[in-house]
Amino acid sequence: MKGQEQERSRLARDLHDGVGGLLSGVKLRLSSMKGNFYLPEESAISLQGIIGQLDNSIQELRRVSHNMMPEALIKYGLKEALENYTDYIQSSGALQIQLQLYGLEHRLNQDTEIILYRIVQELLTNVIKHAQATNVLLQFIRNNDRFTLTVEDNGKGFDKDPEGAKNGAGLSNINARVAYLNGNMDINTAPGKGCSITIEGAIRQNTPGGS
Ligand SMILES: Nc1ncnc2c1ncn2[C@@H]1O[C@H](COP(=O)(O)OP(=O)(O)O)[C@@H](O)[C@H]1O
Ligand SMILES: [Mg+2]
Known part of the structure; x- marks a missing residue:
């Protein structure tokens, strides 16, 4: 998991700084060219369109x-x-999030921060993708070397399969991450009843030489 996250971090930086920087440069040069010489109206409109597409590409890359x-x-x-x-x-605009963070004044060990972030990312993505909710509570409480994370939405909920066998890749990935934190996950949901997921586990301590 650690090597994979490092690779992601490197790729993200290369994309953002490298490709993103190049595209921004191209956009700047095209934009400044635009006013420098006469173009037939059709070409001017087309150039404007190209600059717009570049803009979208830059945003998507970010x-x-x-x-x-x-x-x-x-x-x-x-x-x-x-x-x-x-x-x-x-x-x-579609989703109101109530964010309650306690005990995060000091940084956690980096692996733990990344794992917790990935878990929240998947849980909120699920709310956006599946729940049709209007409100979410995202609560994270750190208490010494323990944490509790709750994501609760007021959406349509789902029929939980007792063995978790129907879980998609998202919930399975969360389970693997939670296991890594020696924690457990509790899903409380039913059709029409929203969905509340609570995860608790251990905060890994910084290891000497680790990042
Ligand atoms: N917050 C939620 N509200 C409603 N349904 C959900 C929610 N979270 C998960 N689900 C249901 O659980 C299923 C499994 O989720 P997941 O493992 O993340 O897979 P995926 O998101 O790829 O479908 C989803 O397909 C969806 O039906
Ligand atoms: Mg998912």
């Missing part, structure tokens, strides 16, 4: 690289990354 590894997570830690992420989701 989104992808950010999903791979948010810069704020590495630089400023879980608290800031979760605040940014939920702001971003809320800015689309």
